[in-house]
Amino acid sequence: MLNIIIYITLGFMFTGIFFSTLRFILGPTAADRTVALDTLTTIAMALLVLLSFVYNRFIYIDVALVYGVLGFIGVLVIARYLEGAL
Amino acid sequence: MNDILDIFGMILLLIGGIFLFLGGLGIFRMPDTYNRLQAGTKATTLGGMSVILSVGILEPGWFIKTLVLVIFIALANPISSHALAHANYKRGNKPYLKGGPEYDQYRKVFEPEVKETKDNTTEKVKEEETA
Numbered sequence: 001m002l003n004i005i006i007y008i009t010l011g012f013m014f015t016g017i018f019f020s021t022l023r024f025i026l027g028p029t030a031a032d033r034t035v036a037l038d039t040l041t042t043i044a045m046a047l048l049v050l051l052s053f054v055y056n057r058f059i060y061i062d063v064a065l066v067y068g069v070l071g072f073i074g075v076l077v078i079a080r081y082l083e084g085a086l
Numbered sequence: 087m088n089d090i091l092d093i094f095g096m097i098l099l100l101i102g103g104i105f106l107f108l109g110g111l112g113i114f115r116m117p118d119t120y121n122r123l124q125a126g127t128k129a130t131t132l133g134g135m136s137v138i139l140s141v142g143i144l145e146p147g148w149f150i151k152t153l154v155l156v157i158f159i160a161l162a163n164p165i166s167s168h169a170l171a172h173a174n175y176k177r178g179n180k181p182y183l184k185g186g187p188e189y190d191q192y193r194k195v196f197e198p199e200v201k202e203t204k205d206n207t208t209e210k211v212k213e214e215e216t217a
């Protein structure tokens with residue numbers, strides 16, 4: 001039962017990653033690409049935590065935390081640059 | 087007790103997966119940058135928090151660390167969304183409004199004299215109507 005639900009959730013997540021990547025490639029302006037990058041960061045954090053549960057490795061949660069912090073700082077810096085203040 | 091927690095975690099996992107998928111779909115299909123921002127940030131916040139909390143419920147030894155991650159997502163995602171919307175507005179990318187540009191309430195933050203011009207235009211329209 002748990003295996004089937006994990007497979008369904010992974011399918012949903014990869015479909016979301018596919019659409020976000022499509023917007024990241026197609027996006028007309030730089031702000032659209034940054035929004036897609038923000039979405040990709042959050043989906044990848046959830047994916048890393050779910051993979052740490054599947055593989056039973058505790059260390060992947062730390063990897064997800066560091067990845068989230070770095071993605072957050074990156075999005076803030078890109079937004080600051082788009083404003084023209086950097 | 088353990089079975090109830092497992093079923094709760096599975097339901098939370100499925101809800102999180104559906105909301106992550108909806109965030110990706112919304113960011114692909116929405117027509118405007120602000121609509122994409124709204125769809126891609128709020129749905130993804132709920133989906134990510136739900137998936138991470140479900141892992142913490144299914145494996146009770148990891149609950150504290152997943153709680154730290156959930157609190158980090160709840161704090162960081164609205165901040166980045168707000169910074170992106172502010173930067174996008176300041177860059178000159180105006181949102182599409184059905185009633186015209188005078189319905190743009192956020193413009194008063196950057197141009198404080200907009201309110202007076204808006205009143206002048208409405209007064210002019212009234213004068214024309216009376217004449």
